[in-house]
Amino acid sequence: MIEQLTLNVSGQGLHSVTSMISEAILRLCRGQDGLCTLFIQHTSASLLVQENYDDSARRDLEHWLNRLVPEHDPLYTHTLEGSDDMPAHIKASLTATSLSIPIIDGQLALGSWQGIYLWEHRHAATRRNIIMHIGS
Template sequence: MWKQDTLELRPRKRGFHLITSEVIDFLPELRKLKVGLLHLQLLHTSASLTLNENADPDVRHDMEAFINDRIPGNLPYFRHTLEGDDDMPAHIKASFLGTELTLAVRNGGLATGTWQGIWLGEHRDHGGSRRLMLTLNGE
């Protein structure tokens, strides 16, 4: 079985957001698979995807604080500034963290660790809605 569709994620504030349940709810076919793969591709260059802690929201806060400390905005040598001071740092963060995930599917669900969840990293102050292409295959 193959399925590919695009999930439109609602706009979110800057930071890291747990989106696992949105992805699972969007794919009822996932529950029918014994084995497979789910590939997620974020169709943007100023946001990211990562797999990390799904229980304690302090982890998402701390990740945002850390990445903003390492990749601050409004650096004097940035040339790409027409879309705002937060745009070039957002591109760098997206490149460092990535915009794709491939997850194993097992017995009708995602084969993730106990404390793992899918995060959307919104790296713009006003990034707007985000599109996530989902490709599911398996049997």
């Protein structure tokens, strides 16, 4: 089964998509086991499984990656779409564009403190597409 999920994000940062994915799994799997593969169709955003309890963990990740890949680096030549464009591509290449998560009894097999996040690397609000494939 394949489904395209579309969401609007408000800009740079980690945006939880756990409930959106979980709702689609419940609707499509009906208590079955399987594997959920997620793929984001963009080169300036990524996906990750991360702590869902303490917001400071996500803020620290965002700050760390922004320090690692700063904007306005004079080495960048790909600047046509703004100062956050090339850093967004680098951040996406350092993180993940796809995830695989087991499904057990129709539910994502995430740990107690795990959530699924779309990591938007651009500043502007935008629309993002995630392809979800469920296999057995």
